[in-house]
Amino acid sequence: MDYETFELGDYSLQSGETLPDAFLAYKTYGTLSEQKDNAILYPTAFGDRHTDNEWLIGTGMALDPQKYYIIVPNLLGNGLSSSPSNTPAPFDKSRFPRATVYDNVQAQHRLVTEALGIRKIALVVGWSMGGIQAFQWGASYPDLVERIAPFAGAAKTWPQTRVVLEGLQAALLSAIRFDPSRLDELTSSDMRAVGRVYAGWGLSEAFYRDRLYTGLGFGSLEAFMAGVWESSFMKMDPHDFLAMAWTGQHADISGDPAYGGDFEKALRSIRALACIMPGSTDRFCTADDSRYEASLIHQADFQPIPSIWGHFAGRGIHPPDNSHIDGNLKRLLARDPAGNPPSDDAASSSATRS
Incomplete structure (x- = not known):
């Protein structure tokens, strides 16, 4: 430690x-x-x-x-x-x-x-x-x-950021069909969709248009989406994610x-x-x-x-x-x-x- x-x-x-x-x-x-x-x-x-x-x-x-x-x-x-x-x-x-x-x-x-x-x-x-x-x-x-x-x-x-965070949470909660009684069933693999959604917000349109992800060692957009966005979010505990998202939305x-x-x-x-x-x-x-x-x-x-x-x-x-x-x-x-x-x-x- x-x-x-x-x-x-x-x-x-x-x-x-x-x-x-x-x-x-x-x-x-x-x-x-x-x-x-x-x-x-x-x-x-x-x-x-x-x-x-x-x-x-x-x-x-x-x-x-x-x-x-x-x-x-x-x-x-x-x-x-x-x-x-x-x-x-x-x-x-x-x-x-x-x-x-x-x-x-x-x-x-x-x-x-x-x-x-x-x-x-x-x-x-x-x-x-x-x-x-x-x-x-x-x-x-x-x-x-x-x-x-x-x-x-x-x-x-601000409202824009709140909406983005709402969308990220929706991507996760869709895995349990938005049933609050099933929240404890969420797993890190369910975070895959969250990474896909955030990919469009973390970087700019120009970054993707100019294919700057190739400079990071990714030969295609799909490889970048999976290798960076999916991978990083799937390392996160879904309940930790939801706790931090609530903190962020109410900041x-x-x-x-x-x-x-x-x-x-x-x-x-x-x-x-x-x-x-x-x-x-x-x-x-x-x-x-x-x-x-x-x-x-x-x-x-x-x-x-x-x-x-x-x-x-x-x-x-x-x-x-x-x-x-x-x-x-x-x-x-x-x-x-x-x-x-x-x-x-x-x-x-x-x-x-x-």
């Missing part, structure tokens, strides 16, 4: 339900400074685990473990943290309590403050649902978080009780320096939605990833996309959240304020 666990005990959720003997699985990279001021939080995305975040961590990169203490908490429901697949009956499988993004961030806050003794976070960064968690951290803990950098992730689940940073559903108020409350990086061709978390969100954050740079890799421009696969993300993170980390003049590196950035 290459990760640690933080015990949450009987964890009260926003739904009013209690998740018994809950825990967060997490991994750290680097060393926490004596002042405990070099922490970076990097939550996982829907379906990902901490190892899927490692492409953005390394010597010489923005997330350099020689300089920073990088904490990667696994999402509730992802199979490592408390999930339908690892929770004992009677809260296993379809009976797993529903957890929100706010619930995840509250659990992470306990990890950071109680277990690690951290009182200031230099940066919260994340892709996709990890990006939503970065926004949530900025809104829920504006005095704790100095910077946020969501990439290909929105501050709430909204104004779900924090402090904002009472006022989304614009929640965005305006973010005092952290922000760099918002949507994929320019992302159909899942659109650049238009991100542009609107960035316009409401006091100190936000809007830096779309110029890529035809769609949502997966933030997945660590395409080197130019990776360089765009890493470069913007370096500039963001060089900026002083206290308002002092920026370093030369930060001043040279071509970032524009939105």
